[in-house]
Amino acid sequence: MKKILLLLTVYLLSVPAFAQSDDVGKFIDDILLIAGKFSAPAADGAGIQASAGWFSSASALEKWDFRFSLHGNALMVPSKKKSFTLNNSELQLLEIQGVESASLPTAFGGVSNDVLVGNINFMGQDIPVDFDAIDGIGRDYIPHAFAQVAVGVGAGTEITLRAMPKVTIDDVTASTYGLGVVHNLSQYFNPYNFERSFQVAIGVAYSKLNVEYEFEPQGAQGIVLLDQINVDADLFMAELIASKNFGIFEPFGAVGLMNSSFDYTFGGTGDYLSEVNTQVNKLEDSNFQFKGDLGFNLHFDRFRLSATGTVGEFFNANLGLHVRI
Structure with missing residues (x-):
């Protein structure tokens, strides 16, 4: 990502003089193509991970009953999602x-030793470009x-609030x-004699994810110095849930659809910072995914332990510890 920031800075240092350069337009298109392929798997993975752990049973809490839960997720990254093939014919x-x-x-993915090169013709001069692929x-x-935290509100309906405060690694x-x-x-x-131990429900959820990447300032003092990128993601999910209670053991499954959208904003200083954020809008994306959940609950009086596997473009494992209040 630092490489993209540096290249965008080079472009913006000469705005608006560069605006009429066909080479600069091609250069920006190439950068956005590479950035899109670089970030697309992470966007898909965020959608799968944010959709996991919302519901582990089709049975809703009774009115004004509360349940507190702690969850741990692990998104597994397959090898095919760690790299992409780039051909010169695409550039x-x-x-x-x-x-x-x-x-x-x-x-x-990991570290790359590949280098991208080119020349931008501007006002009769060739400006060389030479940078490493993004790691x-x-x-x-x-x-x-x-x-x-979940609360039953009656009529077979349960509302859940999710939160993770800012964590820095x-x-x-x-x-x-x-x-x-x-x-x-x-x-x-x-009325049609469905077994009470077998339950079906519909669930919907919205998640807001914010990620901030901080780095050493890149650019020119007074023009633009970039030192942070913020990623805001809006994630929507709807699914059909089924579960069956066997006393202490309750298996469940769900199928659903997710939509995720991502907005990018750069932080920093300088007169051309707003121009950077105008250009980076080209990276904003929206994506639909299908998903499936399969798991089980173990009930111990007021306590419940849940284990869930979520399958889509990725596999996500979720463990939850719940206590009914």
Whole structure:
């Protein structure tokens, strides 16, 4: 990401003089293409991880009953999500030095030794461009923890609030919060002798995720110095849930659809900071994904232990400890 910031800064130092340069337009298009391929797997993974752990039963709390929960997530990163193939034929101005194509890291990948090069023709002069491919974080799984509070509001309906305060690891700060609602559908089927131990419900949830990346200032004093990127994600989910109670043991499953959208904003100083954030709007994205949940609960009086596997573009494992108040 630092490489993208530096290249955008080079472009913005000459605004608006660069505005009429075809080469600069091609250069920016190439950077956004590479940035999109770099960040797309992380966006998909965030959607899967944010959708996990909302509901582990189709049975809703009784009116004004409360349940407090602590959850731990682990998003597993498959090898195919750690890299992407880039061909010179996809690029307009840049090219990969020495080869026609290369496997470059995504946000989940590791370190790359590949170099991107090119020349920008501006006012009769060639401005050389030479930078390393962007390095990823190099992880096989992404941990994520949060707390939830649920309350029954009657009519087979339960409302859940989720929150994780800001947590900083190295130079990355993340926080999340959200709201979920589950409504039991089996209550309408009882006249048709549906088993009361078998429950069906529909659940919807909204999550807000904020991630801040801090880095050493990049750019020129007084013009633009970039030192942070903020990523704001809005994540929506709807799913159909089924569970069956066997006393202490309650298996459950769910199928659903998610929509995630991402907004990027750079932080820093300088007269051209607003121009940076205008250009980076091209990186904003929205994505639909299907998902499935499969898991079980173990009931111990007021306590419940849940284990859930969420499958979509990624696999996410979730463990939850719940206490009814």
